[in-house]
Amino acid sequence: MAFQVKTSILSNSDGSAELIIGGTKVLVSISGPIEPKIRQELPNQASLDIIIRPYKGLSTTREKLLEDKLRQLLQSIIIRYKYPRQLIQIVVQFLIIDEIEEFTCNELNAAINCCYFALIDADLALYSSFVSVVACINSGNLLLNPPGDILINSDSHHVICYNIENQKANKLLFLESDGEFTEETLFTILAKTVSEAETLHQEQRKIIQAKIENDYIWK
Amino acid sequence: MSSSLILPGDNLEIEDISQYKTTIGPGIYKFPTREPKFIPTQPGILNHSTQSNKQLIYIESNSKRYIPHKNDLVIGIVVGSIGEFYKVQLQDFSTPVLLNFMSFANATKKNRPNLKNGQVVYGKVTVDSIEIENEIECIDEGCGVLDDSGYVFNVNLNFARELLYDANSIFLKLLANKCQFEIAIGINGKIWLKCGEGVKKEVKESENKEDEDDDMDIDSTNVKDLKYTLAAVEYLKKAQFVKQDELKQVLNVCFKNVEN
Amino acid sequence: MSRNLELSTNQKTYLHEGLKNGIRLSNRDFLKFRDIDIYLSTDEFGYVEVSIGNTKISVRVSSQIIKPYEDRPFEGILTINSEISSMSSLKFDTNSRSQEEVLISRIIEKAIRRSNSLDLENLCIVAGEKVWEIIVDLNFWNFDGNLIDIGCFASMLALSHFKKPDISILNDEIKIYDINEREPVNLSILHIPICLTFSFFNLNSKEMNIKGDEANEICLLDCDLIEETYRDGFLVITLNKNRELIQLSKNGGLPIDAQQLLELCMKGQSIVDELTNLIKTKIKENEEERYKSNNLGLLEATADR
Numbered sequence: 001m002a003f004q005v006k007t008s009i010l011s012n013s014d015g016s017a018e019l020i021i022g023g024t025k026v027l028v029s030i031s032g033p034i035e036p037k038i039r040q041e042l043p044n045q046a047s048l049d050i051i052i053r054p055y056k057g058l059s060t061t062r063e064k065l066l067e068d069k070l071r072q073l074l075q076s077i078i079i080r081y082k083y084p085r086q087l088i089q090i091v092v093q094f095l096i097i098d099e100i101e102e103f104t105c106n107e108l109n110a111a112i113n114c115c116y117f118a119l120i121d122a123d124l125a126l127y128s129s130f131v132s133v134v135a136c137i138n139s140g141n142l143l144l145n146p147p148g149d150i151l152i153n154s155d156s157h158h159v160i161c162y163n164i165e166n167q168k169a170n171k172l173l174f175l176e177s178d179g180e181f182t183e184e185t186l187f188t189i190l191a192k193t194v195s196e197a198e199t200l201h202q203e204q205r206k207i208i209q210a211k212i213e214n215d216y217i218w219k
Numbered sequence: 220m221s222s223s224l225i226l227p228g229d230n231l232e233i234e235d236i237s238q239y240k241t242t243i244g245p246g247i248y249k250f251p252t253r254e255p256k257f258i259p260t261q262p263g264i265l266n267h268s269t270q271s272n273k274q275l276i277y278i279e280s281n282s283k284r285y286i287p288h289k290n291d292l293v294i295g296i297v298v299g300s301i302g303e304f305y306k307v308q309l310q311d312f313s314t315p316v317l318l319n320f321m322s323f324a325n326a327t328k329k330n331r332p333n334l335k336n337g338q339v340v341y342g343k344v345t346v347d348s349i350e351i352e353n354e355i356e357c358i359d360e361g362c363g364v365l366d367d368s369g370y371v372f373n374v375n376l377n378f379a380r381e382l383l384y385d386a387n388s389i390f391l392k393l394l395a396n397k398c399q400f401e402i403a404i405g406i407n408g409k410i411w412l413k414c415g416e417g418v419k420k421e422v423k424e425s426e427n428k429e430d431e432d433d434d435m436d437i438d439s440t441n442v443k444d445l446k447y448t449l450a451a452v453e454y455l456k457k458a459q460f461v462k463q464d465e466l467k468q469v470l471n472v473c474f475k476n477v478e479n
Numbered sequence: 480m481s482r483n484l485e486l487s488t489n490q491k492t493y494l495h496e497g498l499k500n501g502i503r504l505s506n507r508d509f510l511k512f513r514d515i516d517i518y519l520s521t522d523e524f525g526y527v528e529v530s531i532g533n534t535k536i537s538v539r540v541s542s543q544i545i546k547p548y549e550d551r552p553f554e555g556i557l558t559i560n561s562e563i564s565s566m567s568s569l570k571f572d573t574n575s576r577s578q579e580e581v582l583i584s585r586i587i588e589k590a591i592r593r594s595n596s597l598d599l600e601n602l603c604i605v606a607g608e609k610v611w612e613i614i615v616d617l618n619f620w621n622f623d624g625n626l627i628d629i630g631c632f633a634s635m636l637a638l639s640h641f642k643k644p645d646i647s648i649l650n651d652e653i654k655i656y657d658i659n660e661r662e663p664v665n666l667s668i669l670h671i672p673i674c675l676t677f678s679f680f681n682l683n684s685k686e687m688n689i690k691g692d693e694a695n696e697i698c699l700l701d702c703d704l705i706e707e708t709y710r711d712g713f714l715v716i717t718l719n720k721n722r723e724l725i726q727l728s729k730n731g732g733l734p735i736d737a738q739q740l741l742e743l744c745m746k747g748q749s750i751v752d753e754l755t756n757l758i759k760t761k762i763k764e765n766e767e768e769r770y771k772s773n774n775l776g777l778l779e780a781t782a783d784r
Binding site for chain 2 (some may be wrong): 014015031032033034035044079082083084085120122123124125126127128129163164165166167172199204205208209212215216217218219
């Protein structure tokens with residue numbers, strides 16, 4: 001199983017999820033729509049407050065950058081027009097990581113996938129489902145979801161997020177690449193990760209099916 | 220009527236709206252401009268029913284955060300006042316809704332309820348626009364102030380809907396076997412519950428020692444009702460997480476301590 | 480503008496009436512902790528997850544080598560980070576620290592760092608130049624009352640669980656061994672402080688609380704959210720198994736009888752003993768699990784080859 005997910009684990013949050021993927025464990029808590037501070041209010045959309053906390057130490061600019069990337073993604077996937085002048089607060093806490101500090105791809109990947117489950121748990125309106133995959137090129141070989149030690153020796157690594165419509169990967173929502181690679185390599189990676197994303201989506205469906213059944217266990 | 224799991228992004232099988240009179244419910248979003256017009260936005264069980272030339276489509280899902288809708292019966296806590304309105308909070312950290320000072324049955328300028336912060340009201344949502352402040356009123360029968368002899372607690376929204384709208388719901392019927400109770404259910408996930416007389420705030424003890432015997436009796440029924448209420452609350456909170464066949468067992472466990 | 484949790488007077492009434500009759504809303508004894516669940520990592524050292532009832536926390540201990548403070552060249556450094564994020568409750572604002580948060584941080588710091596629970600001299604590598612810095616990060620996941628007790632307990636558990644990499648010094652060079660090369664080393668923990676938070680409730684009118692024969696404040700241990708919101712005062716006592724009083728914190732709030740202070744220390748001692756034993760038992764269990772799963776039995780001199 002690629003993901004191990006637990007949802008609804010925090011009683012104070014509207015939606016929460018804990019995700020383990022490879023050697024990375026992350027916890028996301030989402031609350032909203034709630035009353036915003038005056039300076040956060042947007043007149044016709046919901047505003048997003050994203051806080052990322054590292055697995056050790058205090059937040060630095062590294063976390064700010066990750067927040068920005070996650071915001072780019074979530075701003076276009078949450079139907080913010082449904083909640084004008086409200087706030088959606090998302091807190092991401094990394095618990096266990098398996099890459100060195102210079103790399104952020106495994107963490108970002110885990111955070112994106114965990115946010116999906118937390119958004120589902122919080123029952124917020126989304127335009128579509130989404131799935132994220134990490135790919136790295138290691139001496140010419142394409143490797144998906146690599147562990148930290150392989151990442152260090154890779155030529156390039158990429159975080160790719162697709163939106164899923166009708167169970168098929170449809171649009172590219174987010175792409176971050178680091179390292180040396182050719183245009184041809186990039187297109188190969190994009191082609192190969194599409195099927196991986198669709199496989200992961202089937203797993204997402206199974207997990208959500210189990211969650212919904214649990215929500216209505218009393219019926 | 221078909222029902223199946225649906226996720227955001229899935230294809231929505233909906234009949235042509237030019238031929239069917241369509242009603243969409245929670246979880247279905249209508250794009251103002253582009254095609255396809257309707258998409259599912261929340262995960263849950265899709266319910267789609269068509270009858271002659273009408274169709275109804277919505278998604279049944281669970282959540283914790285309540286979003287006000289017109290004609291919903293809700294329980295709120297008064298947290299302040301602004302102008303001619305009370306500010307009522309329907310859920311922790313949500314934007315408060317407004318309750319007009321006069322929106323009570325038979326209220327006049329001289330004769331209207333004077334509510335303090337922390338008091339609980341049962342009302343109906345009247346204005347639910349997402350762009351402006353929402354409002355509730357307490358004019359209908361059964362609405363108004365809920366006194367502080369009952370206990371207020373939170374449950375998940377889907378469970379609250381089940382308790383309020385399903386007349387054959389097994390949960391309250393089972394509870395009735397154990398104790399007499401009064402209940403008010405808010406669709407915002409808040410429930411006000413009182414067994415027997417609930418809790419009476421003790422009147423300042425007077426110097427009069429003659430009444431001591433009477434006080435003892437009142438005290439013991441007071442405690443009994445308090446215990447029963449707390450046990451009933453525990454039962455309802457736990458009932459959300461167990462299957463129906465384990466329900467009786469949960470009920471017995473909750474009331475075990477009280478019945479001694 | 481900080482967010483506030485709004486509770487109804489109904490809950491307050493039930494809380495008070497219940498306490499008058501000896502009943503807690505959660506049906507616990509007045510001086511009993513909620514159920515404690517502990518998870519200790521088996522893959523790495525220094526990561527723990529603890530939950531007391533619905534209050535949940537995770538603590539990570541990590542280490543690095545740095546230059547010591549100039550005025551303390553023989554001591555290592557212990558840093559405790561206990562920022563409370565909005566994840567635990569929306570009433571905590573991640574950007575501005577409320578008085579409550581500052582108090583929680585200070586009490587945990589006093590209990591662990593300033594009481595010398597960790598032997599800092601043991602962390603010295605080259606005096607005046609290189610020492611170990613031990614960093615304790617507390618992440619509060621869910622707030623249901625009593626962050627101080629769980630923060631202190633989980634931190635001590637994590638410090639007991641943590642092992643720092645083994646090192647060797649050759650001339651001026653320090654070689655740090657990977658945990659797979661050489662067995663890492665436990666920290667030197669001198670004593671295990673445990674915080675106990677007692678909350679007070681005045682159920683009579685204000686006038687009756689003037690000290691006399693009628694002193695009847697109610698005292699509860701380990702309050703949950705509702706109890707904590709309506710308490711009239713609180714006292715944090717930090718004790719260890721050696722019957723030593725580490726720190727005491729009573730910041731205003733309801734005045735209590737001085738005699739009660741001593742009594743609570745006495746009553747708290749047995750609870751502290753229990754919790755200290757719990758930490759020791761869990762660490763031992765974790766060691767045994769690790770031993771089995773890593774087949775460390777094969778490394779023993781007496782093992783069959």
